[in-house]
Structure formats: structure tokens, C-alpha cells
Amino acid sequence: SATSTPKRGAFILLEGVDRCGKTTQVSLLVKHLLSLSIAAVAYRFPDRTTQVGGLINEYLQSSVQTDDRAIHLLFSANRWEAAPKLVDTLARGTNIVCDRYAYSGVAFTSAKRAEDRSSMSGGELTLDWCMSSDVGLPAPDAVIFLDLDQDEAEKRGGYGGERYEKRELQMRVRQRFAELQSIDEKQGRIPWHVVDASQSVEEVQARIAGIVSNIIERVQTDTAQLGRMWG
Ligand code: 2DT
Numbered sequence: 319s320a321t322s323t324p325k326r327g328a329f330i331l332l333e334g335v336d337r338c339g340k341t342t343q344v345s346l347l348v349k350h351l352l353s354l355s356i357a358a359v360a361y362r363f364p365d366r367t368t369q370v371g372g373l374i375n376e377y378l379q380s381s382v383q384t385d386d387r388a389i390h391l392l393f394s395a396n397r398w399e400a401a402p403k404l405v406d407t408l409a410r411g412t413n414i415v416c417d418r419y420a421y422s423g424v425a426f427t428s429a430k431r432a433e434d435r436s437s438m439s440g441g442e443l444t445l446d447w448c449m450s451s452d453v454g455l456p457a458p459d460a461v462i463f464l465d466l467d468q469d470e471a472e473k474r475g476g477y478g479g480e481r482y483e484k485r486e487l488q489m490r491v492r493q494r495f496a497e498l499q500s501i502d503e504k505q506g507r508i509p510w511h512v513v514d515a516s517q518s519v520e521e522v523q524a525r526i527a528g529i530v531s532n533i534i535e536r537v538q539t540d541t542a543q544l545g546r547m548w549g
Contacts, residue, residue: 325537326408328459329414329459330413330459332416333461333495334464335466335468337470338515339466343522344416344417351530356534357411358415359413359415361417362416362417363419363422364378364418365396370399371513378481378482379479391451394423395485405544413534416447420454423448425453425498427448430443432489455549459537463511463512464509464522465514466516469515471488513526513529
């Protein structure tokens with residue numbers, strides 16, 4: 319009998335606004351998959367452990383004005399530097415559960431307004447401009463968007479001290495995510511699953527587990543290659 323090539327892993331992306339519980343759900347989902355003997359690993363962006371990630375970390379923790387386009391490109395570079403390993407991991411049959419990706423990149427940068435912006439970086443940071451540096455990255459097989467309204471998010475203990483943890487910005491970020499969802503829905507390649515993140519951790523986890531088992535099944539029966547972002 320022919321030896322079959324191993325099925326590739328699924329690239330599952332969790333996105334959402336701050337405080338929606340993404341990080342908790344990423345780790346619960348990886349544990350859940352491992353408990354079913356399904357190979358899975360967590361990724362997160364920004365990956366602060368690389369040199370580029372170190373620069374991003376310094377930026378996020380300070381209030382020093384830095385050119386917004388330069389910072390945007392660092393976040394993007396931080397994904398590009400991870401891409402070869404990500405592709406290799408999937409090719410070996412391991413599923414990836416990822417905490418933020420290019421959608422956060424576009425949503426946050428494009429949500430900045432003139433008054434938050436560095437003077438060197440005039441002009442509008444359009445959605446198109448923000449998307450362009452991520453075009454061609456490995457695309458997730460699905461986006462699971464944890465949806466939580468602003469008031470609910472703030473009830474969860476308020477924001478921390480990092481640069482982007484401010485109400486007005488977060489509200490615009492939410493709006494950008496919605497625009498990106500509709501762009502993906504028009505392209506019809508990357509499906510979105512919106513999960514109500516105001517439910518209990520267990521309820522959200524159960525919903526995500528159900529969605530993910532379908533994604534993994536679809537990827538395994540699919541002959542389709544891993545896609546590319548926004549191409
Ligand atoms: P965490 O709190 O999840 O570590 O995120 N961000 C993230 C961007 O502005 N651009 C990006 O490309 C990514 C991935 C979101 C830290 C902050 O970084 C923002 C919150």
C-alpha cells in the first residue's frame with residue numbers, strides 16, 4: 319500500500335479586542351487538542367522573544383514617540399521572521415493556535431488618529447497601506463473572533479499601562495476588525511467565526527472546541543494548500 323504523506327496541520331487564529339480572553343482560550347485550546355492526542359502548539363504575536371520583538375516590547379511599554387509606519391513594519395517583520403517556522407510546523411502535521419496576527423496589526427495601526435500620531439508620520443494610515451506589508455504571509459485556515467463589547471471589556475478589571483490600552487483607541491480597533499471581517503467575507507477565502515466572549519470561560523472554550531474540530535477535519539480532507547494573506 320502507498321505511504322500517505324502526513325496531513326498538514328490547521329492554522330487557527332484567535333483575534334479579538336483586549337480583555338476578550340484570547341490568551342486564556344489559546345492555552346485552553348492547545349491543552350484540549352493535546353488531550354485528544356492531536357498535535358498542537360501555541361504561537362503569539364507580537365513574539366517579544368526575538369530581536370525585532372524586543373524593539374516592539376520597548377515601544378509598547380514606553381510613551382516615546384516613534385514613527386507609526388516604522389512600528390507597523392516592525393510588527394509585520396515580526397510575523398515574516400516567524401513565517402518559515404510556522405509553515406514548517408504545519409507541514410509536519412502540527413496544528414497552530416495563534417494569539418493575534420496580521421488582523422491585529424492592521425486594526426491597531428489604522429485605528430491611530432492624528433492626535434496619537436508622531437509628527438514625522440503624517441497622512442492617513444489607510445487600511446490598504448496597513449494591509450500591504452502582510453500580503454503574502456501564510457493565511458490562517460479560519461479566524462475565531464472573540465467578540466466582547468467595550469463596557470464588558472472594561473468591567474474585566476480595566477486596562478493595564480501599555481500604550482494601546484485606552485478606551486477610545488480600543489473602540490476604533492473594534493471597528494477596524496469589523497471592516498477586515500467584511501473584506502475577508504467578500505474575498506471568500508478565510509472564514510470568520512464570531513464567538514460571544516461575554517460567556518463563561520467554559521462556555522467560550524466549548525464553542526471554540528466545536529468550531530476547531532470542524533476546521534481540523536476540513537483541512538485534513540482538503541487537498542488545498544495553505545493560503546496566503548490578502549493576495
Ligand atoms: P499583546 O497584549 O497581545 O501582547 O499585544 N499589536 C499586536 C499591534 O499593534 N500590531 C500587531 O501586529 C500585533 C500583533 C495589540 C500587544 C499589543 O500590540 C498590538 C496589543
